[in-house]
Amino acid sequence: MKISREDVLKVAALANLELSDAEVDTYRGHLDDILTYIDKLNEVDTAGVEPLTQVVAASTDDSALREDVIVRADVITEVLQGAPDPEAPYFRVPRVIEK
Amino acid sequence: MSASATWTIPEVRAALDARKISARELVKEFYGRIEQRNAELNIFLALSPERAYAQADRIDAAIAAGDALPSLAGVPVAVKDVISTRGIPTTCGSRILEGYRPPYDATAVTRLEHAGAIVLGKTNCDEFAMGSSNENSAYGPVRNPVAPDHVPGGSSGGSAAAVAANLAVAALGTDTGGSVRQPGSFCGVTALNPSYGRVSRYGLIAYASSLDRIGTFAHSARDIATLMSVIAGRDARDSTSASVPVPDYAAGLERSLHGLRIGIPDDYFGEGIDPEVRKKIEAGIALLEKLGCRRVSIRMPNTEYAIAAYYIIATAEASSNLARYDGVRYGPRVPGATLIEMYQKTRGRGFGAEVKRRIVLGTYVLSAGYYDAYYLKGQKVRTLIARDFREAFEKVDAIVTPTSPVPAFRLGERTANPLQMYLADIYTVTGSLAGVPGISVPSGKTSSGLPVGLQIYGPAFGEDRVLHMAHAFERAGGQEL
Numbered sequence: 001m002k003i004s005r006e007d008v009l010k011v012a013a014l015a016n017l018e019l020s021d022a023e024v025d026t027y028r029g030h031l032d033d034i035l036t037y038i039d040k041l042n043e044v045d046t047a048g049v050e051p052l053t054q055v056v057a058a059s060t061d062d063s064a065l066r067e068d069v070i071v072r073a074d075v076i077t078e079v080l081q082g083a084p085d086p087e088a089p090y091f092r093v094p095r096v097i098e099k
Numbered sequence: 100m101s102a103s104a105t106w107t108i109p110e111v112r113a114a115l116d117a118r119k120i121s122a123r124e125l126v127k128e129f130y131g132r133i134e135q136r137n138a139e140l141n142i143f144l145a146l147s148p149e150r151a152y153a154q155a156d157r158i159d160a161a162i163a164a165g166d167a168l169p170s171l172a173g174v175p176v177a178v179k180d181v182i183s184t185r186g187i188p189t190t191c192g193s194r195i196l197e198g199y200r201p202p203y204d205a206t207a208v209t210r211l212e213h214a215g216a217i218v219l220g221k222t223n224c225d226e227f228a229m230g231s232s233n234e235n236s237a238y239g240p241v242r243n244p245v246a247p248d249h250v251p252g253g254s255s256g257g258s259a260a261a262v263a264a265n266l267a268v269a270a271l272g273t274d275t276g277g278s279v280r281q282p283g284s285f286c287g288v289t290a291l292n293p294s295y296g297r298v299s300r301y302g303l304i305a306y307a308s309s310l311d312r313i314g315t316f317a318h319s320a321r322d323i324a325t326l327m328s329v330i331a332g333r334d335a336r337d338s339t340s341a342s343v344p345v346p347d348y349a350a351g352l353e354r355s356l357h358g359l360r361i362g363i364p365d366d367y368f369g370e371g372i373d374p375e376v377r378k379k380i381e382a383g384i385a386l387l388e389k390l391g392c393r394r395v396s397i398r399m400p401n402t403e404y405a406i407a408a409y410y411i412i413a414t415a416e417a418s419s420n421l422a423r424y425d426g427v428r429y430g431p432r433v434p435g436a437t438l439i440e441m442y443q444k445t446r447g448r449g450f451g452a453e454v455k456r457r458i459v460l461g462t463y464v465l466s467a468g469y470y471d472a473y474y475l476k477g478q479k480v481r482t483l484i485a486r487d488f489r490e491a492f493e494k495v496d497a498i499v500t501p502t503s504p505v506p507a508f509r510l511g512e513r514t515a516n517p518l519q520m521y522l523a524d525i526y527t528v529t530g531s532l533a534g535v536p537g538i539s540v541p542s543g544k545t546s547s548g549l550p551v552g553l554q555i556y557g558p559a560f561g562e563d564r565v566l567h568m569a570h571a572f573e574r575a576g577g578q579e580l
């Protein structure tokens with residue numbers, strides 16, 4: 001067994017994810033299967049191999065950076081319409097700073 | 100006009116030019132079809148009639164005025180629900196974005212509409228594009244129009260099914276590990292996943308940023324060529340969009356395939372492939388040979404490691420991208436005594452099972468002590484898989500494979516074992532990791548009438564080649580093999 005219930009709970013806490021007891025058990029089993037499968041990668045010799053983080057070659061594009069210009073978006077009303085607890089022009093959240 | 104007739108892009112144009120139908124009548128026709136079939140097939144999550152009719156009226160006014168029409172004038176299209184549409188609900192198939200209406204349009208949508216296309220609505224998909232069957236949608240699975248007790252594939256199942264059921268002429272989907280090509284194969288339509296960087300992702304709600312791409316579904320490679328000439332190309336709003344020039348894809352379709360070398364990777368025809376799929380793919384390769392292609396046996400030795408590398412990289416990126424859904428700015432909130440508790444409850448209840456599974460896995464592979472063993476190792480193996488493709492393209496012009504090792508399966512048949520579901524992505528995740536374009540084109544049907552898809556990979560930014568090969572394949576009767 002590669003992964004314990006405690007591992008799942010620790011990771012869920014890192015990800016701000018509430019899981020039921022049943023979910024913890026189910027995911028523990030699934031993750032164990034998946035991580036065991038992923039161990040296949042240990043068969044591959046990657047000594048001296050660079051990691052590939054993205055595939056767009058630098059040579060294909062030289063204009064990734066643009067001038068940082070302020071443009072008025074004017075979407076506050078639209079954006080706040082979708083918020084669960086808006087107080088224009090803010091999003092309200094439970095208290096985070098104690099008095 | 101039959102209630103289920105297929106329309107292609109040139110047919111729409113011909114009918115408008117001949118004044119056989121107006122754009123408004125055509126939109127009305129498609130909404131009528133959707134009304135008839137959506138309860139059964141569950142393809143559309145939201146419709147946008149106001150916007151569609153307004154666009155149709157603009158096209159009709161242009162026709163009345165005798166103006167030159169843009170290339171997609173009057174073409175009804177469907178858009179996957181992970182692509183932002185201003186003011187139209189965009190949920191990503193998730194409860195956590197229920198009721199969300201983006202304040203802006205994705206660039207791909209803007210470009211389609213600028214070229215005259217008419218957006219009918221948003222299509223169902225696996226939640227946040229995570230899945231291969233559409234069964235992970237919070238709004239219920241899509242049914243495959245070809246065989247309604249079967250899945251349409253995923254994650255862009257709704258978009259593939261919309262085209263297959265003739266509820267749209269074309270559709271946008273997204274492909275991270277096969278999510279355009281595999282549903283295209285399952286539903287029997289043509290589906291292109293273009294090169295990474297070819298189509299702007301501005302407004303695409305991110306799943307795995309180093310892999311996500313916007314792709315297209317249509318009845319033919321010709322229609323996809325027309326769509327691609329509209330949506331491809333550099334966009335200042337997406338720093339990963341490439342400034343590689345966009346050819347007129349349709350202009351290159353009629354070239355001969357004579358002398359093209361097609362690589363058949365031995366490594367792709369091992370265990371796990373359905374015998375009927377194998378038979379149809381062999382027949383498809385034979386057809387390409389008949390059209391003048393030369394078959395070359397190649398090796399892609401790192402293929403068997405692709406699934407493991409993919410699920411590390413994709414879930415790691417997903418765990419980061421999905422951190423933003425926290426009940427503050429959009430979607431429903433589940434109250435909690437503290438901010439953290441509110442986050443945990445909102446995310447715990449807002450996300451479905453597969454998304455939570457991938458967030459947990461992705462967080463695990465990125466966590467302290469495991470980063471090198473999993474995430475970094477996965478990225479190094481990704482380098483080797485990309486190298487397999489690069490070396491193959493030194494010997495061949497295109498690589499031909501099955502799109503999926505299996506045809507569409509029954510709803511519920513494969514939900515119990517997530518790893519088994521992941522393993523079936525083998526032929527598509529390789530190209531996803533390498534960033535190369537891949538097209539799935541119908542290549543016959545199984546004895547029970549389920550479509551089989553043949554995949555053609557080209558080198559990076561070689562969309563013109565895979566489109567012209569797929570076009571010749573279609574013209575030579577590939578679908579009827």
